[in-house]
Amino acid sequence: MKARNWKLGYLPMLVMVNMGITSTSFAQDQQNAEGDxxxxxxxxxxxxxxxxxxxxxxxxxxxxxxxxxxxxxxFPDQNVAESLQRITGVSIDREGGEGQLVTVRGMGPEFNAVLLNGRTLATVGDPSSMSWNGSPGGRAFSFDILPSELINGAEVYKTQSAELQEGSVGATINITTMRPFDNPGMHVLASAKALHDDMSGATKPQFSGLFSNTFNDDTFGVLVSVASYERESRYEEANTAYYFKVEDPLDGTDYGQVYFPRNYDQIVQTEDRDRLSGNVVLQYAPNDRLQISADYLHSKYDVSGRQDIYPSWFTPGNVRNPELDENNTLVYADFVDVFVESMARQSDASSKLNAYGLNIDWQATEDWNMELDISASKAESDPGKGWSDVVVGRPGEFSYDRRQGQQVPTMAFDPIQAGDTLTAGWTSLQGTRLEDEVKAAKFDNSLYVKAGPLVEVNFGAHYTDRTLGTVYGETEGPLPWIFADNSTRIPLPDSLFNLFDADGFLSGASGDPVNQWPTFNTDEIMAYLSSDEVINMLDDPQVARDILNRNGFGIVPDRTAYDVNEEVMALYTDLSFEGDIGDMFWTVVAGMRYVDTTSTSSGQQIALLDLVPSQNEPNKVFAEYSDDYVPVSISNEYQDWLPSVNANLHITDELIGRVAVSRSITRPELNQMSPLTNYGDGEIDGLTGSGSNPKLAPYTSENVDLSLEWYYDEGSYAALAYFRKDIDGYLGYSTLSETVVVPSGSYDYEISRPINESSTEVDGFEFAVQHMFSSLPEPFDGLGVIFNLTKVDSSSEQDDLPLIGLGDSENLILFYEKAGFQVRLAYNNRGRFMQTKPVVTGTRQRDGHYVDDYKQLDLSGSYDINENFTVFFEGINLTNELTVKNAEYKNQTLQVIETGPRYALGVRAKF
Incomplete structure (x- = not known):
């Protein structure tokens, strides 16, 4: 990925800056430095x-x-994703208040390719997630595993070229790490800071260090860097999983179709996050034409946490005295004959990343540059003993009140008192082990020619082999529910419980929440339930005893584990042209990329052996399944031709117009390509099944981009861009007719699978301005401002719903830098967007889920004590903004999350 500055006179930069020159090849840098x-x-x-x-x-x-x-x-921010959100059109999703996933121009994380030094990087997502999702794993890169201290820069490519790796309908994000030849000579840096989390009240240390040096007249370089991160965090959440539409009578009255909340939970999550990362780079340049670089990156991220939860489960049949609002949403009800419960989750998970690379950059002749790059990366996520899910409770009743439109409903309980006998409910462990491995090789060539307007030919071949393996496991059934389903609920001793004090739960939200409830250690509950005393109380002790003897409450790997291997071979050619129209200089890069993709999904499942006709019901069949799991493997292959044209016109020395057209693809998520299918039995004319789809095709997008950029002063510019994407192949779930042949004959099934079924058009515009007030009198000449906004819209042939993740965004950054002092105040807003589309499950329906506008204000600053030492401070989410999610109507609040501000104070030294 090269940025070609054909006429340096068009650039305002008068000196080559000794940092961040990562977009030109080694040979070009040498020629510029020596020739000029x-x-x-x-x-x-x-x-x-x-x-x-x-x-x-x-x-x-x-x-x-x-x-x-x-x-x-x-780097400008504590977190790489949080720096990327300052870029026009880039939005982020946060986990625990930290930037994690990146959306570009409304295209979600899975639609954006993230590269490290031009290479695909393995990823396994968030190790701290405590959720019911048993099939994580995908292409979306989780930025929280990369420390910002190791990063040198990031480029967001919003248009395609043949040279760019395919796979991004949204954007290609290339993260670059530091290399010793970027900064010749010896450099020693160290940084230490204290990070304070306002919600947890804890202050934790963070350290980083770097050593870089070049030897033998700058022909050999070594760089070693390390970063250590600790954080003790807390977040609070009011949670309703969803509103579903019911037509059941409520308290004997038919209200028609009612929006009914599934539940209401109060969640306090505390976490300890520890990340240790390091980077080693060796570079060797025996002469001006050859440079060899080898690098290794390691990052290990450990997250341990617990959730203390006050849960309430709602059932239409238990409603008394219901009240509905104008949208027919339930806003008040008394619930009788229910359980008043307490719940706890504990987890201790770990993930690690190892990445290796070898790059050889050779200026073979004066006009021919070759570059060979070989890389491998492996990401692993280990759930440890898994995350626990334990519920206790007693019979009771409660009321739910959201009539005042508050964010947190008022729950009136017959509260659990000291001395109340609590009984066991659902009790289990679950977790997913993930492994993503990527091997890649690239051979790129740049041939400089002069044949009329043709000035350069770029061509090459790229190969990638990627395998994602996922193994989900949970406590063996029926152990998780056997204690609650016993004819007499199992009582738990008072000694297992203590009082949890939420200490002002969700103080930043409106409402009157519960602040105290009983809590417990889930390990102690499981140990007590495993005792002979409890087992003997069960209706069928032997069932529980057999399971406990085999596995205890531990995780039993699901034998339907699978892996997906994907091999990609790509060939490309880019032709670069340049010329003049009068006094206007123009460039055109036109290219074609050919991609051949082969995927193989492999796993094992219980197989359908035959369908046996019923003796008594002539139109009914019964399924016969294999006694054991059998292997299954399904392959898929497809080819894509991806043309691209990027044309630029230098209207004046300061004004550039750009036009780009291209075709791009994003492959389906690897976790949607399982080879497994479940086949049911029943009526011959109504046989159904469900499964994933290893035959999924990629999303394909036809793209048009227009941009006008005005570079009117050193460090100052304004830009306006328009973009449109016509995307085919959006995934939806549908039923497909499939014929299954077994010994007794052929049968027609309706199989529910994800399929490529819809087309969507996305368009929008971006505006950005960056201005440095260098002409102002001192001391105001240190001021500067950045403002950008993105407006996006979408339309679909299937429905009128917006695209998932599509939303407007704005950034306003004020900064000041003068005499060793610098300060930056950054405001970011991400507009309301849809997070999940409507879902129909059986006879129940639920609408889409939306995330409300989110605004965040951050502040950072530093002062250079002298040439060697700098003190700095950082403040994140200064105004304690809440994340709010709702359903179709804004008063149908689903989640209110408070993560609180974070502050850091530190010192940096360099020699």
């Missing part, structure tokens, strides 16, 4: 990083936005 005899100096700080990022944008053939480190080991 340009002085190489080091410039750091907010302004210099913005100038470098602007120069990448201005000099690229594509429509690109970039971020550059402010200094060695100093």
């Amino acid at each position: 005899n340009v002085e190489v100096i080091s410039v750091t700080g907010i302004k210099s990083s913005l100038v470098r990022a602007m120069d990448i944008k201005q000099g690229s053939d594509n429509i690109v936005d970039a971020i550059s480190a402010e200094d060695i080991g100093k």
